[in-house]
Amino acid sequence: MRKIWLIFAQCVAALVVLGAALLALDRLIPGLLPFPRGAITIQEVTGAGGARSIASVADAAARSRPSVVNVFTSKQVRTPSNPLMNDPLFRRFFGQRQRQDTQRVTNLGSGVIVSGDGYILTNHHVIEAADEIQVSLADGKALEAEVVGTDPDTDLAVLKVKRSKLPAITFAKTEELRVGDVVLAIGNPFGVGQTVTMGIVSALGRSHLGINTFENYIQTDAAINPGNSGGALVDAAGNLVGVNTAIYSRSGGNLGIGFAIPASIVKQVMEQIIAHGSVTRGWVGIEVQDITPEIAESFGLPGTEGALIAGVLRGGPADRAGIHPGDVLVSVGGKQVADSSSLLTLIAALPPGKVTQLQLVRGQTRMQVMVTAEKRPVMRRERE
Numbered sequence: 001m002r003k004i005w006l007i008f009a010q011c012v013a014a015l016v017v018l019g020a021a022l023l024a025l026d027r028l029i030p031g032l033l034p035f036p037r038g039a040i041t042i043q044e045v046t047g048a049g050g051a052r053s054i055a056s057v058a059d060a061a062a063r064s065r066p067s068v069v070n071v072f073t074s075k076q077v078r079t080p081s082n083p084l085m086n087d088p089l090f091r092r093f094f095g096q097r098q099r100q101d102t103q104r105v106t107n108l109g110s111g112v113i114v115s116g117d118g119y120i121l122t123n124h125h126v127i128e129a130a131d132e133i134q135v136s137l138a139d140g141k142a143l144e145a146e147v148v149g150t151d152p153d154t155d156l157a158v159l160k161v162k163r164s165k166l167p168a169i170t171f172a173k174t175e176e177l178r179v180g181d182v183v184l185a186i187g188n189p190f191g192v193g194q195t196v197t198m199g200i201v202s203a204l205g206r207s208h209l210g211i212n213t214f215e216n217y218i219q220t221d222a223a224i225n226p227g228n229s230g231g232a233l234v235d236a237a238g239n240l241v242g243v244n245t246a247i248y249s250r251s252g253g254n255l256g257i258g259f260a261i262p263a264s265i266v267k268q269v270m271e272q273i274i275a276h277g278s279v280t281r282g283w284v285g286i287e288v289q290d291i292t293p294e295i296a297e298s299f300g301l302p303g304t305e306g307a308l309i310a311g312v313l314r315g316g317p318a319d320r321a322g323i324h325p326g327d328v329l330v331s332v333g334g335k336q337v338a339d340s341s342s343l344l345t346l347i348a349a350l351p352p353g354k355v356t357q358l359q360l361v362r363g364q365t366r367m368q369v370m371v372t373a374e375k376r377p378v379m380r381r382e383r384e
Helices: 002-028 058-067 088-094 263-276 293-299 340-348
Strands: 068-078 102-113 119-122 132-136 142-151 156-161 182-187 195-206 217-220 232-235 240-247 258-262 286-290 307-312 328-332 355-362 365-372
Touching: 058 068, 058 182, 058 232, 068 119, 102 182, 102 240, 119 263, 132 156, 142 263, 156 263, 182 217, 182 240, 217 240, 240 263, 258 263, 286 340, 307 340, 328 340
Parallel strands: none
Antiparallel strands: 068 102, 068 132, 102 119, 119 156, 132 142, 142 156, 182 195, 182 232, 195 217, 217 258, 232 240, 240 258, 286 307, 307 328, 328 355, 355 365
């Protein structure tokens, strides 16, 4: 019996060694031995689920290009005169020369015709402090333009030219815009003339970029260069989805990261400017910042939702309502606050004079205060 068990053990050991040798050989030379392979399940395209190719966007470009104009501005800039001209001895030898204390500086950008009776959208920074503004239409006609109004907080401006039956652009529904959608950027880069570039929507709702006070940008990799500011960002049907306003660049050229103001915001700002000459927003006199995980932990908050009050203007609406630095605002008029950017947007939407309930967290106590919004004062902002 013992001899039988010994033979059995030796056979099992031999089989194990043989199996290991065969496995090593199969790993060394895959497919040499007829071992069964593991099967995986993959998803394949069926029916009409394949990718639809876009052969050309020429129709979209042809539809929208006539609505995009070139904007040329100029202004007088004072330059320091030569201090030696104040010296009588210097003037005696070199004569009485005309002092050149000013020089005319020109700038260029783009614009979008939004109404057939002469209203044109562009960026505030394109026409800021300009003495003269000229618009060049697609047919080559140059027209003098006047400023109807501007909104530095969103970097938008509305111009008016004395001409009717202009080719106005069609606005798209930006709530239907998706990441990956094809878009065209149309403008006048570097003054070379009207140019169309193509890309996709890279991201939506970009904020916290430090470009403007109110930020909710469309990000695109369609080439946007200096001179494209104020131009149109259109979809594959030629409808306006945004107004090109800024690029991320360390060299001044395109790096594939451009930003456009969504058409929904453009429409709201434009309508207020045309109706009233400016944009009216609510204001309560606070400075806010986002809640980081570290801040949430130190304040004992359950999450990072809401906005931390970093400062309160003395005598302002928030101060009169009893809001203190260190409070965390979590809702405005019943609408939840996600971060500091959403809080600014919610407060800006409050009509001046309206009493609104704010919900905040102070320490571990949740409380409500009533605040009366005032009209947001004009905030001057330096642009690079």
